[in-house]
Amino acid sequence: MSERKLLTGNEAVARGAWEAGLLFASAYPGTPSTEILENLALYKEDLYCEWAPNEKVALEATIGASMAGVRSLAAMKHVGVNVAADPLFTFSYTGVNGGCVLISADDPGMHSSQNEQDNRNYAVAAHIPMLEPADSGEAKAFTALAFELSETYDCPVLLRLTTRICHSKSIVTLGARGAAPVIPYKRNIEKYVATPANAKHMRARVAAREAALAAYANSAPINTAEYNGRKIGVVSAGVAYQYARDAFGEEASYLKLGITYPLPIERVRAFAAEVETLYVVEELDPYMERQLKAAGIACIGKERIPEAGELDADILRKSVFGIAPKTLRADTPAVPRPPSLCAGCPHRGLFYVLSKKKNIMITGDIGCYTLASAPPLSAMDSCFCMGGGVSAGHGAAAAFKRVGAPQKVVAVIGDSTFFHSGVTSLMNAVYNKGDSVSVILDNRTTGMTGHQENPGTGRTLMGDETAEVDIPALCKAIGVKGQNIYIVNPLLLAETEAAVDDALAKDEPTVIIARWPCILKRFSAADRAEFDLSSKRCVIDPALCVKCGQCVKTGCPAICAGEAISIDEASCTGCELCRQLCKFGAIALRAAGGEA
Amino acid sequence: METRNILLVGVGGQGTILASKILSDALLEKGYDVKMSEIHGMSQRGGSVSTQIRFGKKVCSPIIGMGEADVIVAFEKMEALRWFEYLKPGGRMVINDFEIASAPILMGAARYPEGILAELSAKADVSVCRAAEIAAELGNAKAMNIVLLGALARVLDLGDADWNAMIARNVKKGFEALNARAFEAGAKQA
Numbered sequence: 001m002s003e004r005k006l007l008t009g010n011e012a013v014a015r016g017a018w019e020a021g022l023l024f025a026s027a028y029p030g031t032p033s034t035e036i037l038e039n040l041a042l043y044k045e046d047l048y049c050e051w052a053p054n055e056k057v058a059l060e061a062t063i064g065a066s067m068a069g070v071r072s073l074a075a076m077k078h079v080g081v082n083v084a085a086d087p088l089f090t091f092s093y094t095g096v097n098g099g100c101v102l103i104s105a106d107d108p109g110m111h112s113s114q115n116e117q118d119n120r121n122y123a124v125a126a127h128i129p130m131l132e133p134a135d136s137g138e139a140k141a142f143t144a145l146a147f148e149l150s151e152t153y154d155c156p157v158l159l160r161l162t163t164r165i166c167h168s169k170s171i172v173t174l175g176a177r178g179a180a181p182v183i184p185y186k187r188n189i190e191k192y193v194a195t196p197a198n199a200k201h202m203r204a205r206v207a208a209r210e211a212a213l214a215a216y217a218n219s220a221p222i223n224t225a226e227y228n229g230r231k232i233g234v235v236s237a238g239v240a241y242q243y244a245r246d247a248f249g250e251e252a253s254y255l256k257l258g259i260t261y262p263l264p265i266e267r268v269r270a271f272a273a274e275v276e277t278l279y280v281v282e283e284l285d286p287y288m289e290r291q292l293k294a295a296g297i298a299c300i301g302k303e304r305i306p307e308a309g310e311l312d313a314d315i316l317r318k319s320v321f322g323i324a325p326k327t328l329r330a331d332t333p334a335v336p337r338p339p340s341l342c343a344g345c346p347h348r349g350l351f352y353v354l355s356k357k358k359n360i361m362i363t364g365d366i367g368c369y370t371l372a373s374a375p376p377l378s379a380m381d382s383c384f385c386m387g388g389g390v391s392a393g394h395g396a397a398a399a400f401k402r403v404g405a406p407q408k409v410v411a412v413i414g415d416s417t418f419f420h421s422g423v424t425s426l427m428n429a430v431y432n433k434g435d436s437v438s439v440i441l442d443n444r445t446t447g448m449t450g451h452q453e454n455p456g457t458g459r460t461l462m463g464d465e466t467a468e469v470d471i472p473a474l475c476k477a478i479g480v481k482g483q484n485i486y487i488v489n490p491l492l493l494a495e496t497e498a499a500v501d502d503a504l505a506k507d508e509p510t511v512i513i514a515r516w517p518c519i520l521k522r523f524s525a526a527d528r529a530e531f532d533l534s535s536k537r538c539v540i541d542p543a544l545c546v547k548c549g550q551c552v553k554t555g556c557p558a559i560c561a562g563e564a565i566s567i568d569e570a571s572c573t574g575c576e577l578c579r580q581l582c583k584f585g586a587i588a589l590r591a592a593g594g595e596a
Numbered sequence: 597m598e599t600r601n602i603l604l605v606g607v608g609g610q611g612t613i614l615a616s617k618i619l620s621d622a623l624l625e626k627g628y629d630v631k632m633s634e635i636h637g638m639s640q641r642g643g644s645v646s647t648q649i650r651f652g653k654k655v656c657s658p659i660i661g662m663g664e665a666d667v668i669v670a671f672e673k674m675e676a677l678r679w680f681e682y683l684k685p686g687g688r689m690v691i692n693d694f695e696i697a698s699a700p701i702l703m704g705a706a707r708y709p710e711g712i713l714a715e716l717s718a719k720a721d722v723s724v725c726r727a728a729e730i731a732a733e734l735g736n737a738k739a740m741n742i743v744l745l746g747a748l749a750r751v752l753d754l755g756d757a758d759w760n761a762m763i764a765r766n767v768k769k770g771f772e773a774l775n776a777r778a779f780e781a782g783a784k785q786a
Contacts (some may be wrong), residue, residue, distance in 0.1 A: 004624070005624075006620050006621065006630060006632065008622055061701075111635050112635075135631075135658075163635070164633060164658055164659060167633060167634050167635060168631055168632065168633040168634075168658035168659075169630070169632040169633075169658075170629075170630070170631045170633065170658065171624065171629065171630065239657075239658070242656040242657045242658065243656075243657050245656040246656045246657045275646060312657065312659050312661050313657050313661050314661030314662055314664075325661060325662045325663035325664065326663050326685055327662050327663040327681045327682075327683075327685075328663070328680055328681060328683055328685055328719055328720055329680070329681065330677050330680045330681075330715060330716060330719070331718075332677060332709045332711070332712065332715055333677075333709070334674050334675070334677040334678035334709065335674065335698050335700055335701055335706045335707075335709065336698065336699075336700060337607065337642075337643055337644040337674070337675075337678070337698035337699070338643060338698070338699055339608065339641035339642050339643035340642050340643075340699050341639060341641070342642065342725060348777065368641060371641065374699070375703070376703055414617075515688070520785075549704070552702070552703055552704065555699065555703070557642050557699065557702060558702075559702060560697055560702050561702060561703060561704035570737070573626070593693075
């Protein structure tokens with residue numbers, strides 16, 4: 001009997017790709033997509049996979065592997081597809097050699113994202129077929145199918161997942177690894193060189209391909225109808241189908257779509273003819289609904305079902321049938337529990353210093369450090385996208401200067417984010433003679449997504465040692481003057497503040513590299529050699545503490561302001577930030593487990 | 597059978613995901629259809645977290661709505677309060693008698709709510725579990741999650757599953773015996 005296992009959607013995609021003979025994969029980590037590549041790396045005897053510095057590079061490398069004739073895959077979160085959109089749209093024109101799949105992991109409800117854009121729209125815009133699995137079993141099966149479709153129709157295929165598919169486990173039947181043919185590479189200038197002359201021919205092929213795919217979609221076995229009662233029919237796809245199945249129950253009939261671009265409109269029309277009232281149940285945009293209505297198929301969708309946020313069965317019951325669940329109620333409200341920078345997080349020192357500066361704008365970026373925008377630090381003015389802080393910071397600084405405003409600008413960016421797309425932003429600030437301060441928070445890992453390697457860590461996804469980006473040398477090469485590059489331990493407040501003050505006083509682009517490892521990271525031998533990571537903790541002497549609350553203002557979750565101020569022994573890491581702030585000498589440092 | 601819904605709630609870092617994994621594996625072995633849903637990313641940095649397990653003959657949605665949880669295990673007391681609305685009227689709640697202050701409380705801007713156990717016990721079928729103390733007595737405070745899993749297994753009447761094997765499959769090497777003891781101690785609690 002074949003083995004059955006509970007897998008997350010991400011694990012199932014990795015398994016499906018491996019079974020389909022995948023030979024190359026690339027990605028930049030991003031929730032909820034990260035575990036796809038982490039799981040592919042477990043099959044490193046059979047395939048090659050890597051972390052790219054950003055999603056555009058990941059997709060381009062994947063395109064190269066496809067041209068070379070192997071089955072290849074790129075995985076990213078929804079906003080990552082924005083970064084990779086440039087190669088994607090033209091790759092749709094050229095088509096593939098080895099089968100190629102792009103995975104977009106969308107995040108309805110923004111569990112861990114800055115927006116909830118609906119990437120189904122990319123399939124339409126780029127003219128590429130799209131599959132949407134509704135559980136882990138389908139995630140595995142559709143991955144394999146996506147490679148076949150890619151090779152049959154000569155195009156990349158979009159596999160669109162959402163958070164609840166990526167991070168929910170369901171039962172998957174495991175198969176063996178199949179052998180995918182390696183398609184020999186032959187130079188084909190007309191196919192792969194998208195000059196205007198060639199691209200015009202490619203565009204015509206795209207139109208013909210789309211017509212063929214529409215015919216396929218209308219008869220594809222991954223679209224399934226379940227006929228029960230005929231009063232209500234539901235068209236749905238992905239995890240929304242599961243919510244619909246629970247909310248509409250055994251009485252309704254269902255058309256569950258596996259391929260949603262091209263939308264199998266004739267299949268939907270035939271289903272609609274069998275039922276009295278047709279509902280379209282989909283998360284986020286009225287993507288299917290719009291197409292149904294344009295095709296003259298009457299349906300109920302977003303006039304009842306919310307467009308913003310995640311759906312669930314409750315929301316459907318309420319919005320469609322007006323049924324609210326019976327619930328118990330507690331009278332005492334729970335105090336909010338927002339996430340916060342960890343105890344011992346090196347970012348806290350830098351942001352504490354910045355929080356005290358008057359007349360500065362702090363342009364932020366994507367990473368754990370965005371949590372510094374929360375009280376008590378509240379030390380961030382903006383957060384848009386990967387790499388955006390450094391470029392926005394330069395623009396703001398130039399504008400302030402132009403109008404004679406008193407503000408200076410500090411841009412903050414993590415090491416992995418700097419490699420992702422901050423390097424070109426810094427280049428811009430230098431090239432255009434800006435005076436913003438760019439702080440690179442080099443915590444020696446990709447923190448937010450769970451400690452992935454990056455070009456600055458000296459190790460690859462597959463565990464090999466490799467070259468390490470020399471950040472100060474890189475900044476110098478871009479044109480930042482040596483005397484304008486500061487390297488500090490962000491947990492040392494005096495040192496950090498001196499660098500910030502010095503940089504703010506300059507009329508040239510400056511870079512502060514705040515270098516200390518993420519406290520949650522598994523430390524490497526190099527980390528242990530460079531940093532004092534011995535086990536310590538801070539303790540408050542209640543006899544000396546005057547409860548001034550200075551230590552509390554760091555927002556450290558190990559410090560508790562109750563009747564007395566205390567430090568939780570289990571969570572303190574002995575970073576000593578609070579100790580530097582205590583004017584009364586009430587905080588002492590101890591070796592963990594030892595006496596003062 | 598009707599689908600049963602289990603909600604494990606707590607604070608990032610308390611080990612709700614590991615406990616859910618072991619439970620899901622046990623349910624799979626017993627022949628149920630199982631779905632488990634968890635949230636990764638930013639909320640893990642000390643935020644409120646939940647993992648959801650649904651099992652039965654055929655499970656559709658991977659997530660549990662308000663008023664739908666047959667059993668809630670709260671790894672932290674205030675989280676019991678926060679997720680109380682998810683409990684099905686007539687459902688069962690296991691609460692770890694353990695407090696973790698959240699950021700507004702740490703900063704002195706709010707107080708940790710008092711009388712949670714009394715209030716919730718008056719409104720629902722609540723068992724209080726001293727999982728933190730029990731884990732500490734066993735020599736490792738981190739085994740608290742497995743103590744709570746033991747209590748949950750008892751409530752779900754899943755005593756006949758091969759728990760030791762499921763625990764051994766999921767915990768770090770060398771910690772199997774400790775966690776097996778933690779599970780047993782928890783099963784005596786509920």
